[in-house]
Amino acid sequence: MAFNRLLTIMDELREQCPWDRKQTLDSLRHLTIEETYELSDAILNKDMVDIRKELGDVQLHLIFYAKIASETGDFDIADVLNGECDKLISRHPHIYGDINGQRVVADTEEQVKANWEQLKLKEGNKSVFGGVPTSLPALVKAMRIQEKARGAGFDWDEKEQVWEKVEEEMQEFKAEFNIDTLEQAIDTQRAEGEFGDLLFSLVNYARFIDINPETALERTNKKFIKRFQYIEEQARANGKALSDMTLAEMDVYWNQAKTV
Known part of the structure; x- marks a missing residue:
């Protein structure tokens, strides 16, 4: 009932409101990003009233995109929702069925993630990083890259190994930055590279101890x-x-x- 009400209001606004009528996929993009960050703030503040409000704003944007696409005949909100349902079912064979007659086992979160990445590759992704947006902020991107690599089986075994890597990168950054010999010229580009390696290793360690570095x-x-x-x-x-x-x-x- 509530969802259909929102769809009806979207139809009316698109037809009658000059501002809503003018919007395009491109013009909405930066507004959607802003709304997503507002939802993020509400979640960090644990403000349930604001979370409810911001979820509504994000939902409106999703419907708005689908409405615009329906006007060009590309797809509508039903296509979006059915597509998502189909994807969820196909990505959860341990719940909804076997693959090629073989039972898929996923009793742990890590098994689910590994299966998910393998299924995405079978669907046509050429790389496990294919689903990582290029425009993600670097810190978030580092975390997602590492999660994707782990899903493909490329990861450390123990957190102690990761911490050793953090200490190694710290020493390499310190050596490049000439911290003890400030009278020497600093190679800024090389120092930046070592600092990036250090940050990446810290993000990796945070992941191992269940800390979200962005949060x-x-x-x-x-x-x-x-x-x-x-x-x-x-x-x-x-x-x-x-x-x-x-x-x-x-x-x-x-x-x-x-x-x-």
Whole structure:
């Protein structure tokens, strides 16, 4: 009932509203990205009211894309939903049936992921990385690349091995950055490459200990913003400008912010 109501409203808006009538797949794209990030913020804040609202906004965008495609005769929302149902059934043979008469076993999450990647290759993907969007933020992309590689059986066995790799990359970055001999010229390009390797290895270790690096970094971003804004508030309350304060003075407020 609610879904059909939304479809009807979408039809009416597309026909009667100048703004909705003007939209295209391209014009909606950046708005969809924004809505997705707003949903992400609501999830991080564990704000169920906002999550419900943002889910509605994202759902509207999905219906909007399907509506535009239906006008050109390419597909409609029923095609989208049926296609997704078919894909889910075919990607879960351990639930919905065998493959070529053979029973597929997937008793663990890792087995499910491995089967999923193998099925995608059989469907025509030339690489296990075929489903990783090129425009993903680098940190998220690193995590997805590593998950895809693991699904194909290419991964470390133990987290201790991964940590050894982190320490190895740290030493290589330190050597390239000439941290102990700052008078020497730094090869920025090589240092950047080693720093990238270090970040990639840290993302890998985070995956092994069930930490989402994107979530972890975003929580740290929010924590930093909150503490810095406390400094700004306290400075204003004492009639000071940040530009006139010393680092030692700001550190006092920073340490206070940790206890607030």
